[in-house]
Amino acid sequence: xxxxxxxxxxxxxxxxxxxxxxxxxxxxxxxxxxxxxxxxxxxxxxxxxxxxxxxxxxxxxxxxxxxxxxxxxxxxxxxxxxxxxxxxxxxxxxxxxxxxxxxxxxxxxxxxxxxxxxxxxxxxxxxxxxxxxxxxxxxxxxxxx
Numbered sequence: 001x002x003x004x005x006x007x008x009x010x011x012x013x014x015x016x017x018x019x020x021x022x023x024x025x026x027x028x029x030x031x032x033x034x035x036x037x038x039x040x041x042x043x044x045x046x047x048x049x050x051x052x053x054x055x056x057x058x059x060x061x062x063x064x065x066x067x068x069x070x071x072x073x074x075x076x077x078x079x080x081x082x083x084x085x086x087x088x089x090x091x092x093x094x095x096x097x098x099x100x101x102x103x104x105x106x107x108x109x110x111x112x113x114x115x116x117x118x119x120x121x122x123x124x125x126x127x128x129x130x131x132x133x134x135x136x137x138x139x140x141x142x143x144x145x
Contacts, residue, residue: 022083025081025082025083025085026082026083026084026085027085028082028085029078029081029082029085029086030082030084030085030086030087030088031085033062033085033086033088033091034088036062037058037062037088037090040057040058040061040062041054041055041058044057044058059090062090062091062094063090063091063094065091066090066091066092066094066095066098067094067095067097067098069095070094070095070098070099070102071098071102075091075095075099076099079095093121093124096120096121096124097117097118097120097121098117099120100116100117100118100119100120101113101116101117103116104116
C-alpha cells in the first residue's frame with residue numbers, strides 16, 4: 001500500500017467533522033466568555049473602581065474562574081463541546097497553565113506542579129517577553145534618532 005493509498009483510506013474511515021456546528025459552538029461559547037468578562041468589568045466599575053482597577057479585577061476573576069474550572073475538570077468538559085471557543089486569550093492561557101499543574105500534581109509540588117506548570121504556557125511567555133523587548137528596543141531606537 002502506498003502512502004497516497006493509505007492517506008485516502010484514513011480519510012475515508014475517519015469520522016467527518018461537523019464544521020458548521022463546531023464553528024457555531026465555538027462562536028457562542030467564546031462570545032459568552034467575552035460577555036461574562038464585560039459583565040464583570042461593568043460590575044467592578046459599578047462598585048466604584050476606576051477603569052484600570054476594574055479591568056484588573058475582571059482579569060483576575062476570569063483567571064481564577066478558569067483555573068478553578070480546570071481543577072474541577074469542568075473546563076475540559078466545556079472544551080470538548082465548544083472547541084476553540086474556550087481559547088479566549090485570558091481564560092485559555094489560564095487553562096494552559098493550570099491543566100499541566102493539575103495533571104502532574106501526583107509527582108509533588110516541586111517536580112510535578114512547579115516543573116510542569118509552564119510546559120504549555122512557558123514558550124508563550126518566553127517568546128512574548130522576548131518579542132516585547134525587541135519591539136521596545138526598536139521603538140526606543142526610533143524615538144532617539
